[in-house]
Amino acid sequence: MVGRLPIVLALAALGFSQNAEQKPAAVASAEAPKAAAPAEVKPGNAPEPQKPIQIQVNEVIVPVTVTDDKGRFVSNLDLNDFRIFDEGKEQKIEYFSRERSQPVVVGFLIDLSNSMRIHWKNFQDAAIEMALNMLPNDPKFSGYLITYANEAELAVDTTTDPEPIVEKLQKVKPGGGAALYDAIYLACQKRHVINGEPYDPRRVLIIIGDGHDTASKKSLDEVLEIAQRNLVTIYGMSSVSYGFTTEGDQNLIRLAEATGGRVEYPLNGLYSDVSGYLSIPRDEGNYAIQPGTGGYAGEVSSGIFKSVAHIAGEVTTQYILRYIPSTDPVTDDKPYRNIRVSVNLANVKVRARKGYYPQGAPGAGGGS
DSSP states (O other), X not given: OOOSHHHHHHHHHTTOOSSOOOOOSOOOSEEOOOOOOOSBOOTTOOOOOOOOOEEOTTOEEEEEEEEETTSOBOOOOOGGGEEEEETTEEOOEEEEEOOSSOOEEEEEEEEOSGGGSTTHHHHHHHHHHHHHHHOOSOTTEEEEEEEEXXXXXXXXXXXXXXXXXXXXXXXXXXXSOOOHHHHHHHHHHSSOXXXXXXXXXXXXXXXXXXXXXXSOSSOHHHHHHHHHHTTEEEEEEEOOOTTOOOTHHHHHHHHHHHHTOOEEXXXXXXXXXXXXXXXXXXXXXXXXXXXXXXHHHHHHHHHHHHXXXXXXXXXXXXXXXXXXXXXXTTTTTOSSEEEEEEESSSSEEEEEOOEEOTTOOOSOOSOO
16 A cells, blocks of 8 residues: 555645635624534544534535646635625625635545456555545544445444544455445435534545446435535545546536535546556456556556545645525525635636535434
């Protein structure tokens, strides 16, 4: 397994600031809803008491990522650089933050279907590295593991300790169908939640797979609404290789874009002229061509771990905007309201969730 040093170097190369600060514009008056404690916290690693995040029940929270034309995080923006629109009407931003290393609870959703076999060892190592980097035994950061093949399984419940997740990832092997949508439902409804969710810490899902679904009882539309109601941001690390396509890719894109995340394609940027690429014909198995070794293997490893760095860095380095929607007789009764965030800066890309359900309860549901 690749060590943590490449991730640290990659984050530095991506331009993630280490000196960010929090700038509250205003804080509303009602305490965030509290949920159950984490399922597992090691002795001596219990969370320290934290000041509650103050919100109003109708306040909307919007994590925002801003990158330049080279994909680097833009870390020096202020409150006045942002504008936010709810159903086309500009809103007053009540709270603004650009704090580094923001608390999060991360769900790692790992595809164990047959489609993962060809590059399984690389993605297994990537998932382990991501867990170790995003759960540094700090009470601010919690995570859980859900694996999915023919069925979705909560393999490790919410914890601040990465070791149970690492141990489980080292043992699992791919085989079977893919119940991705059921895995998302499980993440939103059937795990233990911790104090402060979904405001502090925020909720994030990272899907490692190709986005296809062959076995779920839930539909894409159902779980997308559940994710949005639970204020979840979804990221994807696609396992699709260079030169191949999959209909599941649109599923990942839709889930990520609607919730303010994005999809990484670590194997799609590899060059076909790298020594060893699709160079060894084979007769057995489901694949007509065997990816070679040498330079190609190095490119695969490098591409995957760059994607780990991109996702891990972005998850804990976002701007947080909160606002109380202004009243409007025309749009107040809409079951779903659209959001648009803009930045007063040229040549940047802004990513934020596309909308919200104003009547949706923020709690994670069945976990307790």
